[in-house]
Structure formats: structure tokens, C-alpha cells
Amino acid sequence: xxxxxxxxxxxxxxxxxxxxxxxxxxxxxxxxxxxxxxxxxxxxxxxxxxxxxxxxxxxxxxxxxxxxxxxxxxxxxxxxxxxxxxxxxxxxxxxxxxxxxxxxxxxxxxxxxxxxxxxxxxxxxxxxxxxxxxxxxxxxxxxxxxxxxxxxxxxxxxxxxxxxxxxxxxxxxxxxxxxxxxxxxxxxxxxxxxxxxxxxxxxxxxxxxxxxxxxxxxxxxxxxxxxxxxxxxxxxxxxxxxxxxxxxxxxxxxxxxxxxxxxxxxxxxxxxxxxxxxxxxxxxxxxxxxxxxxxxxxxxxxxxxxxxxxxxxxxxxxxxxxxxxxxxxxxxxxxxxxxxx
Ligand code: TXA
Ligand code: MG
Numbered sequence: 052x053x054x055x056x057x058x059x060x061x062x063x064x065x066x067x068x069x070x071x072x073x074x075x076x077x078x079x080x081x082x083x084x085x086x087x088x089x090x091x092x093x094x095x096x097x098x099x100x101x102x103x104x105x106x107x108x109x110x111x112x113x114x115x116x117x118x119x120x121x122x123x124x125x126x127x128x129x130x131x132x133x134x135x136x137x138x139x140x141x142x143x144x145x146x147x148x149x150x151x152x153x154x155x156x157x158x159x160x161x162x163x164x165x166x167x168x169x170x171x172x173x174x175x176x177x178x179x180x181x182x183x184x185x186x187x188x189x190x191x192x193x194x195x196x197x198x199x200x201x202x203x204x205x206x207x208x209x210x211x212x213x214x215x216x217x218x219x220x221x222x223x224x225x226x227x228x229x230x231x232x233x234x235x236x237x238x239x240x241x242x243x244x245x246x247x248x249x250x251x252x253x254x255x256x257x258x259x260x261x262x263x264x265x266x267x268x269x270x271x272x273x274x275x276x277x278x279x280x281x282x283x284x285x286x287x288x289x290x291x292x293x294x295x296x297x298x299x300x301x302x303x304x305x306x307x308x309x310x311x312x313x314x315x316x317x318x319x320x321x322x323x324x325x326x327x328x329x330x331x332x333x334x335x336x337x338x339x340x341x342x343x344x345x346x347x348x349x350x351x352x353x354x355x356x357x358x359x360x361x362x363x364x365x366x367x368x369x370x371x372x373x374x375x376x377x378x379x380x381x382x383x384x385x386x387x388x389x390x391x392x
Pocket of ligand 2: 196204
């Protein structure tokens, strides 16, 4: 299949370009589109055939539900069977933005989209291209991240091209995704509400809005059985073994030295520690420890590159688990083949 690649300005998207992409959705096709978190692989959520194509193209297990992307509160309400205005403080603060909220599902949404669940994850993206696309379709867009199942989520144009060129008829491309980590997921159908997947919105800010918010075990502990079905699959896995070392710089240096003996390895670390690690092996700097959003932005690209560098071992230091750091560590734990605690 030929993939039409349409480049579109992320801030002021051209009407003709986005309309072209929307017409593919109207025909029941599945396309790649940008969001502020990562690129999505979207189809009309109300068209069961289109939804089937998403699972097939991605190689995604059918017990893993898809999120619905909406472009207005009215559209969000159509997806839910409960009154979403009950959470208006949360919604007014966080939407549009990188947060997915789980509600009870309305009967309009096919069960196939939610993998049989009675709940539905609703995301109102802030990215102008995503919003415009959904608006033009006039229906919710079902979309997982636009990577092949198991690979890190795509944050750059080259990532979606690498995974999906020839598998979809159209890609809307708007450069690097501004945040680089998938949305924060909060389950509002539980009492108390639960943080299922940490993301760009810090848990500290969420706790201000939802004082009884609990951290689902899977959000912090990679071993427990997760409530977001997709969290049970190994994710973000580079083709190279990745060892994550939990602890301070001294511990990370000592273990890196031992692990990399006789191996061709690379170390993922922050700018501030690069010099110390460079004595042991080549380093891949993720960003400054003082700017964790920069680290988040570079993480998935770095994981993807590991398989291209010809190394047989990757080692990563750990990062402080506060703010977006909780999400960074959640993704690193999932990507790691071994964790040194
Ligand atoms: O930022 C994002 O959320 C990106 C962009 C494209 O919007 N999307 C994304 O979708 O990360 P995906 O499918 O890669 O991850 C969604 C996660 C999966 O782990 C899935 O199991 C979980 O959300 N999920 C979806 N519906 C759910 C539901 N009703 N209850 C619990 N978890 C759900
Ligand atoms: Mg995904």
C-alpha cells in the first residue's frame, strides 16, 4: 500500500491537508496523526471495521482496549453513560491536555473498541492537528500509540515511518511530539479514583485536584498485575538487553562497570553524570536532571536507537520519581529486561 505523507503545521494546520486525512477516516481507513504526547494510529471509533484494522495493523492483542479521542466535551459525554460534569473541576483543569479519563461506557461505543470492558478511556488532546481532525470527522477517533505492538511509542516522524510505512494509506506528520510520553490515565470508575498510568501531568498536581487519588500498583510496580490491560504486555522493548540500575550515582557506576566488562555497551544517563559514565562505556545523554521534561522527550527515541547502535547491552541509571519522573521510571521499568534494585 502506498502511504501518502502529509506534512502539516503543528500550530496552524492547513485546512486542506487535515480535510484530506479526515476523508480517509470517513471511508473507514486508519491513519497516523500527531498528538501532544505521541503519534496515534486512528480510526472512526463507531466503525467496527476501522477499529478492526487498528488491531491488525499494530499487531495488538484484542483484549487490549483502545482510547477514544474527542474534540469537545459534548463528544466526550456521548462516549460515557454517566454525567461527566460530575468531574468538572478535573476536566476544566486538565482538558484539553495529556490526560485520559476512564468513565463508564455509553452504548453508542462498540464493545470491540473497549475489548469488552464496560468502561472507556476518553482523551481530549490539546494538539491542534488532532483536534481539527476529530472535529472534521465529527465522531470519536479510536487510537492507540502509532507503533507496532511492543515497540516504544513513536515521538518523531521517522519512528512512524519506520513502523507503519506501507501499512496505512495516510500519515499526518507534524514533527516531534511536544511531550514524548503517553497520557496520564486516571480511572474515575473506581472509588477512590486510581492513577493507572503516570504521564506528563505530575501526580502531585493530580493529587491537588483529586485528594483521594490512589496510585494503582501497576503504576509504580512493574511486577503487579495491572488494571490498564495494556500495561501487562512487555512494552517499549528495545531489541537490545536493557538493565536498569535503581540507586544513586555511586551504585550505578559500580554496577555499570561490572555489567559492561567484556561487552559492547552503552549507558543512558543525564547530562550531569555523562562524564563519570563515559569512563566506563559510550553514553547516550537523555537530558539534564534539572529538566526532566527534556528527559521524557528523548527517552523513546533513545530506546529505539539502541537496536541501531550495534551494542549488545544497554544500561540505564535511574531518575528521581517525582513529577514526570514517575512516568519516566515507569516506562524504563517496562523497557528493562533486568532491574538491579
Ligand atoms: O497519549 C496517549 O494516550 C496516546 C496518544 C496516541 O493519545 N495513546 C496511547 O494509547 O498511549 P495506547 O493504546 O498505546 O495506551 C492506552 C492504554 C493501554 O494500556 C490500554 O490497555 C489502556 O490505556 N486502556 C484503554 N482503555 C482502558 C479502559 N477502559 N480501562 C483501563 N485501561 C484502558
Ligand atoms: Mg501504546
